Amino acid sequence: MNLPFKINISLKIFLGYFALVGLAAWFVLTIFVDEVKPGVRQAMEDSLVDTASILAALAAEDVKHQTIQHGQFSNSIKHYIAHTHQASIWGVKKQSADYRIYITNPRGIVIFDSANLAVGQDYSRWNDVYLTLRGEYGVRSSPETAGDNRDTVMYVAAPIKDGNTIIGSLTVAKPNRTLLPFIERAQQKIIRWGALLFTLSILVGALFTWRFTRKIQKLRDYAIHVSKGEKATPPTSSNDELTELALAMQTMRNELDGKQYVQDSVQHLTHELKSPLTAIQGAAELISPAMPPETQLHFLSQIKTQSNRMDTIIQNMLGLAALEHQQQLNHLTRIKLADLISTQIAHLREKASQRQVQIKHVADASVEIMAEAFLLGQAIYNLLDNAIDFSPSNSVINTHIEVHNQLVEIHIEDEGTGIPDYAQTKILNKFYSLPRPHNGEKSTGLGLNFVQEIVKLHQGQLHLQNNPKVGVTAIITLPLH
Numbered sequence: 001m002n003l004p005f006k007i008n009i010s011l012k013i014f015l016g017y018f019a020l021v022g023l024a025a026w027f028v029l030t031i032f033v034d035e036v037k038p039g040v041r042q043a044m045e046d047s048l049v050d051t052a053s054i055l056a057a058l059a060a061e062d063v064k065h066q067t068i069q070h071g072q073f074s075n076s077i078k079h080y081i082a083h084t085h086q087a088s089i090w091g092v093k094k095q096s097a098d099y100r101i102y103i104t105n106p107r108g109i110v111i112f113d114s115a116n117l118a119v120g121q122d123y124s125r126w127n128d129v130y131l132t133l134r135g136e137y138g139v140r141s142s143p144e145t146a147g148d149n150r151d152t153v154m155y156v157a158a159p160i161k162d163g164n165t166i167i168g169s170l171t172v173a174k175p176n177r178t179l180l181p182f183i184e185r186a187q188q189k190i191i192r193w194g195a196l197l198f199t200l201s202i203l204v205g206a207l208f209t210w211r212f213t214r215k216i217q218k219l220r221d222y223a224i225h226v227s228k229g230e231k232a233t234p235p236t237s238s239n240d241e242l243t244e245l246a247l248a249m250q251t252m253r254n255e256l257d258g259k260q261y262v263q264d265s266v267q268h269l270t271h272e273l274k275s276p277l278t279a280i281q282g283a284a285e286l287i288s289p290a291m292p293p294e295t296q297l298h299f300l301s302q303i304k305t306q307s308n309r310m311d312t313i314i315q316n317m318l319g320l321a322a323l324e325h326q327q328q329l330n331h332l333t334r335i336k337l338a339d340l341i342s343t344q345i346a347h348l349r350e351k352a353s354q355r356q357v358q359i360k361h362v363a364d365a366s367v368e369i370m371a372e373a374f375l376l377g378q379a380i381y382n383l384l385d386n387a388i389d390f391s392p393s394n395s396v397i398n399t400h401i402e403v404h405n406q407l408v409e410i411h412i413e414d415e416g417t418g419i420p421d422y423a424q425t426k427i428l429n430k431f432y433s434l435p436r437p438h439n440g441e442k443s444t445g446l447g448l449n450f451v452q453e454i455v456k457l458h459q460g461q462l463h464l465q466n467n468p469k470v471g472v473t474a475i476i477t478l479p480l481h
Helices: 009-064 071-082 127-133 177-228 239-284 293-322 337-346 349-354 372-387 447-457
Strands: 085-089 093-096 100-104 110-112 138-147 150-164 165-175 333-336 357-362 366-371 395-404 405-412 461-466 472-479
Touching: 009 071, 009 085, 009 100, 009 150, 009 447, 071 337, 071 405, 085 138, 100 239, 127 138, 127 165, 138 165, 150 177, 165 177, 333 337, 333 372, 337 349, 337 357, 337 372, 337 395, 337 405, 349 357, 349 372, 357 372, 366 472, 372 395, 372 447, 372 472, 447 461, 447 472
Parallel strands: 357 395
Antiparallel strands: 085 093, 100 110, 100 165, 138 150, 150 165, 333 366, 395 405, 405 472, 461 472
16 A cells, blocks of 8 residues: 655645745736736826817817818828827837827817818717717727727817817827737736746745754754654754754653653662672671681671672762763864874773783874763773773784774774673663673673763764674774764
């Protein structure tokens, strides 16, 4: 069965933003584009009203004296039509006269027509003439060619008066097609800038979505690390709510970890202290004044040894507890790994000499990393100390450094008996310890766990593996930065 396709939060936010911006852009552009044509026509009608009114006032004298066909007004109009017009209006070239002007008498009969198309015809039924002669606003829009409504002509009329008496009407007509270049230019400009604005909005939305979801993804990654019990630092964000959520998760983690840690620690500590307490209790019950001094000394030595063991367990537990609750390193410095390893070898040279074990180190002075020198030194010390305990007499412990793909590896190889199969999965567990080959004693079982916590804090890994022939290799892998 196929699993349903899952859309992550980044895509959900972006798609929501895209839909919102796209809908708004479509709505706005549609309204703008749809309003361009009527808006331009309304502006043209307004200009035609003024033009008709001015021309009606200029033609009044010729109409009154019945000289409209050959008077000053007629001559001026003929000159206007014959004159070659050259103008560039916002990138649109104008080369001819677009106005048609006709005048009717009070009965609606055309007595003057600049286009010489309708002189003598009855226009009394056309709205522009009919309404104007009645003293109303006369306007109409009719097809330029009868039966073809694609191209229309706007007619706006004004009354010609002799005093307060209407003695005729003057109509100014202009084809709407002359406005198409301006309308198309305006629409193209709106669409072009609208597309640019839409693109910029999408880019801004994508940037916002990326920045916002990146913070959420960091918070998610932090939650995943927390759920796995791994070391992690809560992410910070300019978003107050996300920062508060991260801090709340950190607080919750600390409280839950604290409760679980106390429970686990009490159980482990009870189990580990039971053996030395039983030994001390048995020695205390058996010792008596009547006992020979040699026997008393033996039991007193046993009590002291077990008391020291209890103290070591408690101190190691306290150190490990502090390390386990530390989420990040506080004193990072650039250190030379070769020098750090050499220092830890020097600290253990006397113990190695007593056990007749030789420690060899192949130095690579060029390798440097950012680390907390004291903690990483403790980790290397513990691994070397552990290798000495499990190495037979007259054996060699080899240490060297390897660099692979921005990772540095610290190798510590002994020639001991190796890790038994049954202990492979438990060797790094807290309180788990194997008996030392030379005396059969066990450690507190906290050393390797301590090393593992230090390595985790340095964003690295610890591996223990048996060598092909003899011994164990402990490998600390750290980022090279």
